[in-house]
Amino acid sequence: xxxxxxIAQRLSQxxxxxxxxxxxxxxxxxxxxxxxxxxxxPALVRKDFSTFSLTGNKRxxxxxxxxxxxxxxxxGKDKVQRIxxxxxxxxxxxxxxxxxxxxxxxxxxxxxxxxxxxxxxxASIPILDIKELKTYVKREGIRIAIVxxxxxxxxxxxxLLRAAEIKGILNFAPVPLKGAEGCVVRNINIGLELENxxxxxxxxxxxxxxxAARPAG
Amino acid sequence: xxxxxxIAQRLSQxxxxxxxxxxxxxxxxxxxxxxxxxxxxPALVRKDFSTFSLTGNKRxxxxxxxxxxxxxxxxGKDKVQRIxxxxxxxxxxxxxxxxxxxxxxxxxxxxxxxxxxxxxxxASIPILDIKELKTYVKREGIRIAIVxxxxxxxxxxxxLLRAAEIKGILNFAPVPLKGAEGCVVRNINIGLELENxxxxxxxxxxxxxxxAARPAG
DNA sequence: GAAGATATGTGAATCGTTTCACAACAACGA
DNA sequence: TCGTTGTTGTGAAACGATTCACATATCTTC
Numbered sequence: 001x002x003x004x005x006x007i008a009q010r011l012s013q014x015x016x017x018x019x020x021x022x023x024x025x026x027x028x029x030x031x032x033x034x035x036x037x038x039x040x041x042p043a044l045v046r047k048d049f050s051t052f053s054l055t056g057n058k059r060x061x062x063x064x065x066x067x068x069x070x071x072x073x074x075x076g077k078d079k080v081q082r083i084x085x086x087x088x089x090x091x092x093x094x095x096x097x098x099x100x101x102x103x104x105x106x107x108x109x110x111x112x113x114x115x116x117x118x119x120x121x122x123a124s125i126p127i128l129d130i131k132e133l134k135t136y137v138k139r140e141g142i143r144i145a146i147v148x149x150x151x152x153x154x155x156x157x158x159x160l161l162r163a164a165e166i167k168g169i170l171n172f173a174p175v176p177l178k179g180a181e182g183c184v185v186r187n188i189n190i191g192l193e194l195e196n197x198x199x200x201x202x203x204x205x206x207x208x209x210x211x212a213a214r215p216a217g
Numbered sequence: 218x219x220x221x222x223x224i225a226q227r228l229s230q231x232x233x234x235x236x237x238x239x240x241x242x243x244x245x246x247x248x249x250x251x252x253x254x255x256x257x258x259p260a261l262v263r264k265d266f267s268t269f270s271l272t273g274n275k276r277x278x279x280x281x282x283x284x285x286x287x288x289x290x291x292x293g294k295d296k297v298q299r300i301x302x303x304x305x306x307x308x309x310x311x312x313x314x315x316x317x318x319x320x321x322x323x324x325x326x327x328x329x330x331x332x333x334x335x336x337x338x339x340a341s342i343p344i345l346d347i348k349e350l351k352t353y354v355k356r357e358g359i360r361i362a363i364v365x366x367x368x369x370x371x372x373x374x375x376x377l378l379r380a381a382e383i384k385g386i387l388n389f390a391p392v393p394l395k396g397a398e399g400c401v402v403r404n405i406n407i408g409l410e411l412e413n414x415x416x417x418x419x420x421x422x423x424x425x426x427x428x429a430a431r432p433a434g
Numbered sequence: 435g436a437a438g439a440t441a442t443g444t445g446a447a448t449c450g451t452t453t454c455a456c457a458a459c460a461a462c463g464a
Numbered sequence: 465t466c467g468t469t470g471t472t473g474t475g476a477a478a479c480g481a482t483t484c485a486c487a488t489a490t491c492t493t494c
Contacts, residue, residue: 006481007481008413008416008417009409009413011416012409012412012413012416013393013409016409030440030441030442031441031442032441039395040482041482041483041484042441042483043444043482043483043484043485044481044482044483046441046442046443046444047443047444047481047482047483049442049443050442050443050444055442055443056441056442056443057441057442057489057490057491058440058441058442058443058488058489058490058491059439059440059441059442059489059490059491059492060440060441060442060490060491061440061441061442062442074416075412075415075416076415076416076419077412081411081415083411089311090310090311090314090315091308091311091312091315093307093311094306094307094308094310094311095308095407097307098307098308098407099367100368100391100407100408101408101411103408104408104411104412106408106411143418144411144414144415144418146411150316151317167418167421168414168415168417168418169414170407170410170411170414174317176230178256182421184414184417184418184421186410186413186414188405188407188410190312190315190317190387190405191317191318191320191321191323192226192229192230192233193387193403193405194298194300194318194321194323194361194363194387195229195292195294195321196225196226196229196403197361197385197386197387197401197403198292198293198298198361198385199225199228199229199291199292199293200225200385200401201360201361201384201385201401202293204384204399204401223451224451247470247471247472248471248472249471257452258452258453258454259471260452260453260454260455260474261451261452261453263471263472263473263474264451264452264453264473264474266472266473267472267473267474272472272473273471273472273473274459274460274461274471274472275458275459275460275461275470275471275472275473276459276460276461276462276469276470276471276472277460277461277470277471278470278471278472279472
């Protein structure tokens with residue numbers, strides 16, 4: 001299953017930059033501008049656009065509105081995306097009220113948890129018992145879930161989501177879940193990202209591969 | 218600035234898997250095992266290890282304890298890493314009490330915010346006024362910060378952190394910050410990750426680059 | 435309406451990463 | 465002690481992603 005990964009990410013970034021430019025009153029962009037904004041080469045911008053038949057004008061660059069229309073369609077931004085959050089601890093609840101989502105056309109329609117203390121079916125975003133997960137997902141046609149549970153329940157929750165035929169998971173649990181037939185998984189491990197940062201900071205500038213000394217000899 | 222990015226990430230993943238294997242009673246591993254665990258080829262595991270002079274035994278694979286020792290040293294896991302969190306809204310506060318950190322030897326030593334209502338210098342993890350950021354960072358020798366502020370304060374906070382000579386930033390604000398001289402930045406944009414997921418789910422199986430029709434002709 | 439300037443679109447070259455393939459070597463058994 | 469087996473370590477090949485380079489199209493100006 002060889003699927004381009006970075007390019008889709010860039011598509012979203014182009015979109016975001018284009019909205020900012022539009023707000024500033026611009027009508028057209030050049031591949032140079034977008035390249036600068038994303039810190040990539042103009043050639044790559046053009047290649048990306050070419051891949052998705054986003055065409056421009058040989059002299060005047062690309063029409064921003066035109067690009068945005070096509071990108072929005074491509075990224076499914078023409079309709080509100082409805083998601084659920086499994087695990088309503090601190091992080092789960094923080095994400096439930098994250099204002100960045102509504103701005104992006106993403107709607108958290110429900111939370112799920114096994115802890116009776118947090119269940120609140122009448123809240124503006126209802127928090128339901130995890131037992132209702134499968135029924136809810138099927139009835140409401142939910143395709144994407146965020147997982148924000150502790151590491152020891154991660155794989156159990158993963159099974160439940162697979163049984164409910166969820167199509168995509170954004171996993172914040174510190175246990176990497178493996179994608180499977182019909183279900184794409186994106187793992188975000190905050191601890192791991194920090195570790196990575198420690199490493200990069202430690203070796204910034206210096207040569208990383210070369211751990212100090214040879215065994216002598 | 219050509220710095221390997223994925224390999225450091227993998228180093229942390231090796232470490233995590235090795236601890237699990239060790240807990241299961243294993244003493245040695247083969248590149249095959251690690252390859253399976255990370256869903257990469259055994260050859261890549263060996264190349265990675267070779268890059269960092271993590272050597273094994275031609276017949277009996279690698280000694281887990283040996284690998285862990287060296288990986289821990291390489292990843293700076295031999296001492297506790299002290300970090301701060303800038304922006305103590307819902308997400309910031311959720312991260313402050315995130316139990317995954319302590320398990321990984323990461324200690325959140327303080328939070329910073331501009332909102333007087335959340336400031337609490339006496340809390341077990343003190344939340345201080347953002348005005349004290351620079352002094353604190355310099356006095357305590359903090360190198361890494363997590364940014365969890367709204368989009369409109371992100372770039373201001375970024376400037377403050379740069380002025381305090383922070384060396385690495387994990388940015389959760391939905392505005393990409395650009396790394397700069399002496400400061401590594403890793404952006405995590407949750408909305409963007411979700412968008413990416415929508416895209417991948419939509420085109421799972423199908424050919425992604427090929428938006429329907431050609432212009433005719 | 436022709437000449438000049440400027441930006442796209444894309445095949446070919448380049449670059450970095452991953453995989454292949456196999457020599458070198460350690461453990462084990464006879 | 466000597467073959468057999470199984471695994472590492474690594475140069476070379478393959479692959480994928482990015483950049484180069486330039487032909488091509490459009491706009492502008494005179």
